[in-house]
Amino acid sequence: xxxxxxxxxxxxxxxxxxxxxxxxxxxxxxxxxxxxxxxxxxxxxxxxxxxxxxxxxxxxxxxxxxxxxxxxxxxxxxxxxxxxxxxxxxxxxxxxxxxxxxxxxxxxxxxxxxxxxxxxxxxxxxxxxxxxxxxxxxxxxxxxxxxxxxxxxxxxxxxxxxxxxxxxxx
Amino acid sequence: xxxxxxxxxxxxxxxxxxxxxxxxxxxxxxxxxxxxxxxxxxxxxxxxxxxxxxxxxxxxxxxxxxxxxxxxxxxxxxxxxxxxxxxxxxxxxxxxxxxxxxxxxxxxxxxxxxxxxxxxxxxxxxxxxxxxxxxxxxxxxxxxxxxxxxxxxxxxxxxxxxxxxxxxxxxxxxxxxxxxxxxxxxxxxxxxxxxxxxxxxxxxxxxxxxxxxxxxxxxxxxxxxxxxxxxxxxxxxxxxxxxxxxxxxxxxxxxxxxxxxxxxxxxxxxxxxxxxxxxxxxxxxxxxxxxxxxxxxxxxxxxxxxxxxxxxxxxxxxxxxxxxxxxxxxxxxxxxxxxxxxxxxxxxxxxxxxxxxxxxxxxxxxxxxxxxxxxxxxxxxxxxxxxxxxxxxxxxxxxxxxxxxxxxxxxxxxxxxxxxxxxxxxxxxxxxxxxxxxxxxxxxxxxxxxxxxxxxxxxxxxxxxxxxxxxxxxxxxxxxxxxxxxxxxxxxxxxxxxxxxxxxxxxxxxxxxxxxxxxxxxxxxxxxxxxxxxxxxxxxxxxxxxxxxxxxxxxxxxxxxxxxxxxxxxxxxxxxxxxxxxxxxxxxxxxxxxxxxxxxxxxxxxxxxxxxxxxxxxxxxxxxxxxxxxxxxxxxxxxxxxxxxxxxxxxxxxxxxxxxxxxxxxxxxxxxxxxxxxxxxxxxxxxxxxxxxxxxxxxxxxxxxxxxxxxxxxxxxxxxxxxxxxxxxxxxxxx
Numbered sequence: 076x077x078x079x080x081x082x083x084x085x086x087x088x089x090x091x092x093x094x095x096x097x098x099x100x101x102x103x104x105x106x107x108x109x110x111x112x113x114x115x116x117x118x119x120x121x122x123x124x125x126x127x128x129x130x131x132x133x134x135x136x137x138x139x140x141x142x143x144x145x146x147x148x149x150x151x152x153x154x155x156x157x158x159x160x161x162x163x164x165x166x167x168x169x170x171x172x173x174x175x176x177x178x179x180x181x182x183x184x185x186x187x188x189x190x191x192x193x194x195x196x197x198x199x200x201x202x203x204x205x206x207x208x209x210x211x212x213x214x215x216x217x218x219x220x221x222x223x224x225x226x227x228x229x230x231x232x233x234x235x236x237x238x239x240x241x242x243x244x245x
Numbered sequence: 246x247x248x249x250x251x252x253x254x255x256x257x258x259x260x261x262x263x264x265x266x267x268x269x270x271x272x273x274x275x276x277x278x279x280x281x282x283x284x285x286x287x288x289x290x291x292x293x294x295x296x297x298x299x300x301x302x303x304x305x306x307x308x309x310x311x312x313x314x315x316x317x318x319x320x321x322x323x324x325x326x327x328x329x330x331x332x333x334x335x336x337x338x339x340x341x342x343x344x345x346x347x348x349x350x351x352x353x354x355x356x357x358x359x360x361x362x363x364x365x366x367x368x369x370x371x372x373x374x375x376x377x378x379x380x381x382x383x384x385x386x387x388x389x390x391x392x393x394x395x396x397x398x399x400x401x402x403x404x405x406x407x408x409x410x411x412x413x414x415x416x417x418x419x420x421x422x423x424x425x426x427x428x429x430x431x432x433x434x435x436x437x438x439x440x441x442x443x444x445x446x447x448x449x450x451x452x453x454x455x456x457x458x459x460x461x462x463x464x465x466x467x468x469x470x471x472x473x474x475x476x477x478x479x480x481x482x483x484x485x486x487x488x489x490x491x492x493x494x495x496x497x498x499x500x501x502x503x504x505x506x507x508x509x510x511x512x513x514x515x516x517x518x519x520x521x522x523x524x525x526x527x528x529x530x531x532x533x534x535x536x537x538x539x540x541x542x543x544x545x546x547x548x549x550x551x552x553x554x555x556x557x558x559x560x561x562x563x564x565x566x567x568x569x570x571x572x573x574x575x576x577x578x579x580x581x582x583x584x585x586x587x588x589x590x591x592x593x594x595x596x597x598x599x600x601x602x603x604x605x606x607x608x609x610x611x612x613x614x615x616x617x618x619x620x621x622x623x624x625x626x627x628x629x630x631x632x633x634x635x636x637x638x639x640x641x642x643x644x645x646x647x648x649x650x651x652x653x654x655x656x657x658x659x660x661x662x663x664x665x666x667x668x669x670x671x672x673x674x675x676x677x678x679x680x681x682x683x684x685x686x687x688x689x690x691x692x693x694x695x696x697x698x699x700x701x702x703x704x705x706x707x708x709x710x711x712x713x714x715x716x717x718x719x720x721x722x723x724x725x726x727x728x729x730x731x732x733x734x735x736x737x738x739x740x741x742x743x744x745x746x747x748x749x750x751x752x753x754x755x756x757x758x759x760x761x762x763x764x765x766x767x768x769x770x771x772x773x774x775x776x777x778x779x780x781x782x783x784x785x786x787x788x789x790x791x792x793x794x795x796x797x798x799x800x801x802x803x804x805x806x807x808x809x810x811x812x813x814x815x816x817x818x819x820x821x822x823x824x825x826x827x828x829x830x831x832x833x834x835x836x837x838x839x840x841x842x843x844x845x846x847x848x849x850x851x852x853x854x855x856x857x858x859x860x861x862x863x864x865x866x867x868x869x870x871x872x873x874x875x876x877x878x879x880x881x882x883x884x885x886x887x888x889x890x891x892x893x894x895x896x897x898x899x900x901x902x903x904x905x906x907x908x909x910x911x912x913x914x915x916x917x918x919x920x921x922x923x924x925x926x927x928x929x930x931x932x933x934x935x936x937x938x939x940x941x942x943x944x945x946x947x948x949x950x951x952x953x954x955x956x957x958x959x960x961x962x963x964x965x966x967x968x969x970x971x972x973x974x975x976x977x978x979x980x
Contacts, residue, residue: 090448090449090467091445091449093432093436093441093444093445093463093464093467094432094463094856095307095308095432095436095437095441095856096307096308096856096857096872097305097306097307097308097310097311097436097437099308099872100307100308100309100311100312100868100869100872101306101311103311103868103871104292104293104311104312104314104868105292110867110871110932110933111871113871119463119466121913121914123913124913125473125881125913125914125915125916125917126471126473126916127471128461128471128913128914129461129465129466129468129471129914130461130463130465130466130914131466131467132463132466207246207250207254208246210294213246213294213295213304214294214295214304214305214306214307214311214437215305216302216303216305216307216436216437216441216442216445217442217445245913
């Protein structure tokens with residue numbers, strides 16, 4: 076169990092991602108997601124000018140931020156941050172699908188699902204009772220995705236690192 | 246996950262789990278053969294997990310592998326044998342039963358054999374798979390040499406390498422300090438298999454990575470250096486690199502002295518190819534060519550991984566042998582961290598292709614030899630070039646093929662010259678399509694055979710380097726489909742060839758193949774995650790052995806008559822080809838046909854692999870199509886801007902041979918003088934209401950864009966077909 080200063084996260088290491096999209100489709104298949112809904116997306120980022128062009132990859136899903144902007148923006152208080160494990164969850168009964176969370180999220184993660192409420196990665200914890208690895212983590216050939224429990228400070232640093240990577244690319 | 250986790254998970258969720266082999270890039274293929282746990286709920290195949298115990302994928306599965314259930318249950322599945330009732334190309338069929346279908350095919354093939362000879366039957370080869378030998382066996386028993394090999398992958402490298410070095414030099418990924426990926430896609434060709442893992446591991450241990458290709462794919466994005474070469478000009482780059490290492494005396498004198506033949510003649514010949522010339526043709530700056538040559542020559546543990554990208558141009562054979570020569574003269578053969586001669590496994594399944602029945606008479610009857618007659622058979626047996634088989638139907642030279650079976654292959658989108666292919670299929674006497682799902686050329690078929698996927702059958706076994714595994718049945722066959730193996734066994738029996746086809750018993754066929762390994766199929770099936778075989782300890786510098794190998798030609802001549810690396814190739818010379826590698830322009834190119842540039846200023850080429858589709862199939866799978874819904878033309882932002890074209894605009898791409906309507910992706914990582922797109926686009930996706938694209942002009946099938954001129958579009962010795970041309974790109978204006 077998570078102790079009070081530690082939170083769950085799936086960390087991402089761009090140096091180990093080959094942009095195979097295995098995580099994205101594992102998530103779609105295991106969570107039976109409809110067309111148009113991706114809880115994890117793989118992005119290509121461009122850097123530099125020809126002929127010194129280079130690129131990097133990001134496999135992006137909800138990071139369950141230490142200080143979630145989505146929760147702060149939600150007018151219905153439908154998004155909750157759980158102190159015991161760091162998970163950020165959405166209550167479908169309260170969510171009205173206003174998309175203020177999508178605008179607030181620095182990563183642009185939240186999407187509106189088929190039922191008109193917000194959907195995002197839940198780390199597969201409730202779905203699987205926590206007894207096996209999330210399919211995206213399990214399927215990654217380079218082990219670029221890792222489910223772990225880390226101190227809040229470390230998690231915040233990881234959030235910043237990913238944000239900087241996203242902003243550095245085109 | 247591992248076996249116990251898979252079992253526990255299935256039990257906890259009221260599901261069943263079947264350990265088997267993934268079928269999404271073709272089990273037994275070079276990148277494929279990943280181990281999976283397939284989950285079944287209420288009789289339905291629902292999802293997969295990677296098998297930790299498989300040494301191939303070690304628990305990982307790629308996007309295609311995870312999308313398998315959508316392929317299996319696609320509305321595009323062919324569920325019954327069909328017989329044509331409309332005109333050819335119309336696509337009107339009636340359902341028939343298996344016995345009627347087999348009898349119809351057997352009767353027609355017997356009649357054609359009687360009337361035109363057995364060579365009038367050709368088989369269009371799918372990519373190399375575990376079933377390939379069954380297909381060859383059928384043709385050989387029938388008496389035809391016309392196995393239609395694609396002429397676009399793998400055998401071209403094997404041929405040039407073996408006739409230059411005696412063996413295929415495998416990069417020593419694990420111990421190299423420098424790996425040059427040349428025309429190679431280490432990730433998309435099996436994203437969770439060994440080459441992709443080796444790429445990542447090399448990067449993580451700090452090996453330097455250089456990528457040579459026209460555009461930046463994710464592997465290039467992770468490389469240390471990108472060498473942006475023009476499509477189809479790798480030969481020029483390699484010749485200029487040889488020039489540099491010889492001019493600057495960066496060669497391994499001892500190795501050249503003892504193990505190379507014809508160095509003096511190479512030295513004189515290579516003077517014509519300085520880096521400045523290399524720059525003019527390949528577009529790679531002369532300084533970068535020099536730096537690359539010096540770096541490679543000066544790094545003892547340096548390996549080159551040469552890919553399929555060099556096999557699509559009229560100078561393909563010379564590109565490959567120039568690279569082989571570069572390895573040899575710089576001392577990078579069969580040494581630690583360089584390119585290795587990996588011995589074949591000590592025990593292998595029985596080869597059932599019946600190559601021992603080949604005769605000189607059969608060889609003479611090849612309708613369009615993939616390699617010249619005197620070099621036949623090569624490693625995969627006697628072969629005609631895939632496109633030339635279809636061409637013979639139109640030209641009737643040297644004689645027309647009368648019957649074609651196309652199992653798991655789509656000539657209208659696989660090979661070039663689609664307009665001629667369509668005409669040939671219209672004219673062809675008898676055409677059989679055997680496939681899992683609707684194909685581009687199914688409307689031309691006389692008989693359509695519904696094939697089961699590997700998830701629906703309990704055969705074959707898959708042997709990939711390091712792993713032997715039984716295919717296990719996950720679900721019952723969809724509709725009345727049967728496996729490709731069953732089809733050829735049953736057809737063999739129906740033709741009266743039962744003695745050569747185990748009287749139709751698949752079990753006996755597999756046991757016969759496995760016998761040399763001391764196993765039966767039942768024994769193998771008892772091992773839930775197969776048999777892993779650790780690689781042997783490497784032995785280096787096996788030069789005497791490697792350079793004295795015999796070729797598979799009927800005469801069994803050695804690959805290397807001098808027992809040395811053929812810098813100067815007397816075998817090619819005797820057959821009327823240049824003994825030294827030379828440059829040959831593609832049919833249309835910046836340096837070869839400058840007169841075309843005002844009208845067609847950009848180079849067009851295509852990709853053969855992608856992260857989410859295998860070749861020309863899988864566009865009908867919703868999960869995969871979501872990643873890449875439209876055919877995208879990679880174009881540099883500057884090239885687009887100067888034409889008033891934005892991102893995701895629909896554009897017309899026109900070459901001297903045809904035109905496409907595709908969408909742009911502004912792509913900073915591509916040469917500004919080059920545009921590229923993925924090959925194989927035609928199929929719609931019914932679940933997403935996406936329609937098929939036209940197969941010829943106005944569609945997205947890149948094969949129509951290239952020359953198929955007999956004198957310009959092929960490599961003269963290995964029939965590699967060109968996939969370069971010149972084009973103009975214009976914003977699409979709906980009229």
